[in-house]
Amino acid sequence: MKKGKRELILEAAVHVFSSKGYHNARMEEIAAVAGIGKGTIYEYFPSKLQLFQDMLNKSLQVYYQNFNPEEMKQLPVEQRLRIIFETHIKFCRDNKELTRLVFWDSDVFDQELREWIYTQRQEKEERVVEIIEEGMARGELRELDPMLVKVLLTGSVAAMWAPITLDGWEIAPEVLARDVTDILMNGLKK
Amino acid sequence: MKKGKRELILEAAVHVFSSKGYHNARMEEIAAVAGIGKGTIYEYFPSKLQLFQDMLNKSLQVYYQNFNPEEMKQLPVEQRLRIIFETHIKFCRDNKELTRLVFWDSDVFDQELREWIYTQRQEKEERVVEIIEEGMARGELRELDPMLVKVLLTGSVAAMWAPITLDGWEIAPEVLARDVTDILMNGLKK
Amino acid sequence: MKKGKRELILEAAVHVFSSKGYHNARMEEIAAVAGIGKGTIYEYFPSKLQLFQDMLNKSLQVYYQNFNPEEMKQLPVEQRLRIIFETHIKFCRDNKELTRLVFWDSDVFDQELREWIYTQRQEKEERVVEIIEEGMARGELRELDPMLVKVLLTGSVAAMWAPITLDGWEIAPEVLARDVTDILMNGLKK
Amino acid sequence: MKKGKRELILEAAVHVFSSKGYHNARMEEIAAVAGIGKGTIYEYFPSKLQLFQDMLNKSLQVYYQNFNPEEMKQLPVEQRLRIIFETHIKFCRDNKELTRLVFWDSDVFDQELREWIYTQRQEKEERVVEIIEEGMARGELRELDPMLVKVLLTGSVAAMWAPITLDGWEIAPEVLARDVTDILMNGLKK
DNA sequence: CATGAATGAGACTTCATTCAT
DNA sequence: CATGAATGAAGTCTCATTCAT
Incomplete structure (x- = not known):
């Protein structure tokens, strides 16, 4: 069962944002961790900030589940x-x-x-x-x-x-x- | 009663760091709030990070007093x-x-x-x-x-x-x- | 015949460093002479100093050939x-x-x-x-x-x-x- | 026999310019080596460049003597x-x-x-x-x-x-x- | 005259974002 | 869709020079 790209990016985002903090996290590293190209992130998320917020939202949902x-x-x-x-x-x-x-x-x-x-x-x-x-x-x-x-x-x-x-x-x-x-x-x- | 420059900068740092967060705070704004030139901060603090830490330390001291x-x-x-x-x-x-x-x-x-x-x-x-x-x-x-x-x-x-x-x-x-x-x-x- | 970017930058570096000297050469001018953006240089060379040394090395090689x-x-x-x-x-x-x-x-x-x-x-x-x-x-x-x-x-x-x-x-x-x-x-x- | 300030500065300039090179020499260090205040240099020389040229001139004279x-x-x-x-x-x-x-x-x-x-x-x-x-x-x-x-x-x-x-x-x-x-x-x- | 605290123009460098392939 | 080379805005920090004391 292949994971969706969006899912992949969100997971990578959790790891990188968590260990580096928002500002020290680089989009390139998130892409690398997700195993995709840098530009691909922008196919799914319009900006770094939005990626961060979406990731946070999703995490809170997991928490509430x-x-x-x-x-x-x-x-x-x-x-x-x-x-x-x-x-x-x-x-x-x-x-x-x-x-x-x-x-x-x-x-x-x-x-x-x-x-x-x-x-x-x-x-x-x-x-x-x-x-x-x-x-x-x-x-x-x-x-x-x-x-x-x-x-x-x-x-x-x-x-x-x-x-x-x-x-x-x-x-x-x-x-x-x-x-x-x-x-x-x-x-x-x- | 003239305030020391160092004191002035620390106070400005509290305001700006607090409202903007560390990474979004710009040295230029801290200087502006302190009413001094950009380069003057570096006469008293060697870097942005050190300014932040010194300010935090001082604040904790105030708290403990x-x-x-x-x-x-x-x-x-x-x-x-x-x-x-x-x-x-x-x-x-x-x-x-x-x-x-x-x-x-x-x-x-x-x-x-x-x-x-x-x-x-x-x-x-x-x-x-x-x-x-x-x-x-x-x-x-x-x-x-x-x-x-x-x-x-x-x-x-x-x-x-x-x-x-x-x-x-x-x-x-x-x-x-x-x-x-x-x-x-x-x-x-x- | 498209020239490699790296080559392009090295050539521009020769011109600018030669006429201005190391310290008066500005990265922005080297980029302009190369006909590229300022940041592009850093895709090929990690710093101004390294660019200078690489350029010097390459020049010596040309000389020896x-x-x-x-x-x-x-x-x-x-x-x-x-x-x-x-x-x-x-x-x-x-x-x-x-x-x-x-x-x-x-x-x-x-x-x-x-x-x-x-x-x-x-x-x-x-x-x-x-x-x-x-x-x-x-x-x-x-x-x-x-x-x-x-x-x-x-x-x-x-x-x-x-x-x-x-x-x-x-x-x-x-x-x-x-x-x-x-x-x-x-x-x-x- | 007290040395003139101008003389003192020129001597300091020789040492500092020689060991650091023109661009890496700082006026503050030249002043320190001369044992005077930073601003005093500007009483005798209008700029860093002029100080360098005067020093070079004087050195060539010494050479010719x-x-x-x-x-x-x-x-x-x-x-x-x-x-x-x-x-x-x-x-x-x-x-x-x-x-x-x-x-x-x-x-x-x-x-x-x-x-x-x-x-x-x-x-x-x-x-x-x-x-x-x-x-x-x-x-x-x-x-x-x-x-x-x-x-x-x-x-x-x-x-x-x-x-x-x-x-x-x-x-x-x-x-x-x-x-x-x-x-x-x-x-x-x- | 002498000073050194203050200044700010200007340099290097980073990195989110774009876009041609 | 996917990519990554290219970009340039923006930020930190340096240091020659000024000027009030």
Whole structure:
């Protein structure tokens, strides 16, 4: 089954953008990694920036495919949070390069693009807010500012990327997810 | 009161690097913002990269000056965390541009520099780990993996930047710090 | 008959470097003379310095192609010297610009490069020494310090460049070569 | 006896221009070597180019001071040539740096300046022509094209610079001058 | 007179993008 | 469709020269 050229380019883009960063990535290298000619990229993507955005979009979709909100609807909030954490951690572990781009990079082009990336993240975070609000409605959670809780949760999630990919923090995703959920649900206090 | 040229350039660098990102910032613009000639920057900094690093270093120092670890030694862990959060939030609010650089940007040059930035962050985080370990020793906190707690706390802290600076989330730093501390200490569960 | 781009650039480089000198030659002008874009040069040569060195090397090769040492082996030393002189003079006359670079310029970059050029010249001069030594061995020449004779001969050769190219000294190469050889062989004394 | 600033600058210029070449010499370094401020040079010389030319002029004067044409008038041509060679060789040996500039460098600025340097050299060479013509008039030399002889002599002289300064060819100036004169007067032929 | 901080024109070089093959 | 040779805009950095002190 031959892979489509577009697919090939996107994969190469993930590797090169991730290891070099947006500005230090060269179109020529992406083409080389994809095993095609430099000009061919422009048959599928109008510009470097668009290639980067499309790649990011596609990566976020891959990320979201891991979650299955419908299936989780029945579960209690605590368990749902744990699943989200676990899924995220596993994704980080298995897609180290890609994760950096999705959750960290921001020095790409200008304010405009930065806000676009921020918007992308917000969409993801909406789902967390939904869970939180439902948890409160069901009485499983204390009544708190949902915005505040969202920030806490997503921040915790995002922060896990660095030690896992940079330090090689080897911890079983199941254990990590369980412990984080435990702390967030029950607090640090003895 | 005449400002030193070096100081002037560093301030201009914060503005321009923050709004444009490292690669899209042009030396000429930094000079223009500083109100000096293009070549003058090179009298004080040998290269664009060095200017960026010096500026980041100085910014981190400014950030740390806000914390006074000695004074806090006597306080209970909960209160110390609250002070850290509050100080951080105020700093974000008052130095929106700068904060983005210190806590977010990572696509600057190559892997080497990325690791340098990561190392800088780790130093900061060491302080948080100390507090956590002391809290456990004193019996104020549950016995947990300090690494895990550190990630949770620093992640929560870092995550607060975005809504404050990008969305203009207007919430009193005191309230936000109190609520975050409350959740982390006592958990989300009802 | 389409010329290779590389060839085209080297030719343009000879013209521009010769008339402007290394440092005053601008890459843009070389490109213009070659009838190509500025960036194209860098597809064939990694830097200005390398272009200069490659051009010099190639020029020296062209110069050496004019000599055919094997064919000359049978001739008496006097005749061989005359042939060398004549060939050199004709080359100067036909490649005025190039000659200056090969035999005169030395203020290019630093000591290191200067020594490289000097080494290039020495190789050429080795051939003269061989002829001299053979002449002595055959008894055609007086017993003299070969180094001394080499300096004399190569100096005489090199010195002919200036009046020919700068003053337009119009003298038949055959006559000039014959007279120089005559003097060197038989002396100035009446 | 305090040296004049102008003198100081010229001396520094000789050292720096000689070791770095015209284009790689920086005004700041010349000032440093002279032990004065960068701006002071411009009190005495209007530009880098003028400083270079003045320095070259002065150096040529120093060179000429070594010759005393009046005293030599009575001597036979052979002896006068030997004296000229010997004086030249000693000067090379004692002023290695300076000699390179005077007799070799040509990649300074453009065609115009190159011709200026060439003119300077010609003046020097006029003296040689005079000697030759006198020698012929006196019947000490064969009747030859004086231009040709001049080229031969000055070329031989100039060529001695390289092995002396670059290779450290250690030969007594008296011996070298004697041998060169001998060859040129009596020829290479056995 | 002397200085050296400031300047900005100008050079080399990179690399996203185009387009003839 | 695919290619990669060609392009030139744009960026960093150097350094001769100026001028306020």
